[in-house]
Amino acid sequence: MSQKLENKVAVITGGNSGIGFATAKLFANEGAKVTITGRNATTIDTAVAEIGHNAIGVISDVADVNSFEPLYEQVKNTFGKIDILIVNAGILIVSPLENFTEDMFDQISNINYKGVFFTVQKALPYLNDGASIVVTSSTVANKGMAGMAAYISSKAAERALVRAFAAELVGRNIRVNTLSPGSTATPVLAKAGFTPEQIDEMETFLKSITPMKRNGTVEEMAKGFLFLASDDSSYMTGGDLLLDGGFSNL
Numbered sequence: 001m002s003q004k005l006e007n008k009v010a011v012i013t014g015g016n017s018g019i020g021f022a023t024a025k026l027f028a029n030e031g032a033k034v035t036i037t038g039r040n041a042t043t044i045d046t047a048v049a050e051i052g053h054n055a056i057g058v059i060s061d062v063a064d065v066n067s068f069e070p071l072y073e074q075v076k077n078t079f080g081k082i083d084i085l086i087v088n089a090g091i092l093i094v095s096p097l098e099n100f101t102e103d104m105f106d107q108i109s110n111i112n113y114k115g116v117f118f119t120v121q122k123a124l125p126y127l128n129d130g131a132s133i134v135v136t137s138s139t140v141a142n143k144g145m146a147g148m149a150a151y152i153s154s155k156a157a158e159r160a161l162v163r164a165f166a167a168e169l170v171g172r173n174i175r176v177n178t179l180s181p182g183s184t185a186t187p188v189l190a191k192a193g194f195t196p197e198q199i200d201e202m203e204t205f206l207k208s209i210t211p212m213k214r215n216g217t218v219e220e221m222a223k224g225f226l227f228l229a230s231d232d233s234s235y236m237t238g239g240d241l242l243l244d245g246g247f248s249n250l
Helices: 018-029 041-051 065-078 102-126 149-172 196-208 218-229
Strands: 009-012 033-038 056-059 082-087 127-136 175-181 240-243
Touching: 009 018, 009 065, 018 033, 018 041, 018 082, 018 218, 033 041, 033 065, 041 056, 056 065, 065 082, 065 102, 082 102, 082 218, 102 127, 102 149, 127 149, 127 218, 149 175, 175 218, 218 240
Parallel strands: 009 033, 009 082, 033 056, 082 127, 127 175, 175 240
Antiparallel strands: none
């Protein structure tokens, strides 16, 4: 490996599965001191064991504002101040508009919008000047898709937050960007309650509307996060890296 992140302190929320887990593995291999978060102790322990490189895992719920200070204190006491913050934890709920409940809306808002805001805000005293913050958004932030109004709007809100964060933190030379994956093979649909048959049907549909006619891989997404986290993207802030097989623009 190129050791692009040698001795950098990286925190990845939702790093115990999917894109976050692949990113944590790549960052550790590139020399970073990695902390992952999640809500399930078993999956965190399993992920940390596979990541290796003295990575640590912390149980933390991004929907709970009070969970951030203990997380960041543990990172500081273990590794020091943070150079890379990957705001990746998110939730997907799909339901027809007429059946969407307030509880469903609150779950999405508390994690994908409020959670993102306070993940960044509470990290500020723990971030080194010159740090990189990357928020996982989605290419659907600019689309209209049935049953996904709350999710899509939360992803659009993330994109708006990143622009504002970037403007506010540029004086500390802290760069803030989004990475927007297209259809990617992850456990997110299963976690959202879809059956294997429904997942196959949805993935077939998404492949059909993606110009490259395939899903992205978590490893491809991780390489995008590496670009945004490293000095390779030193002149990029407030931006959005699309890794979507052409879905947004073709």
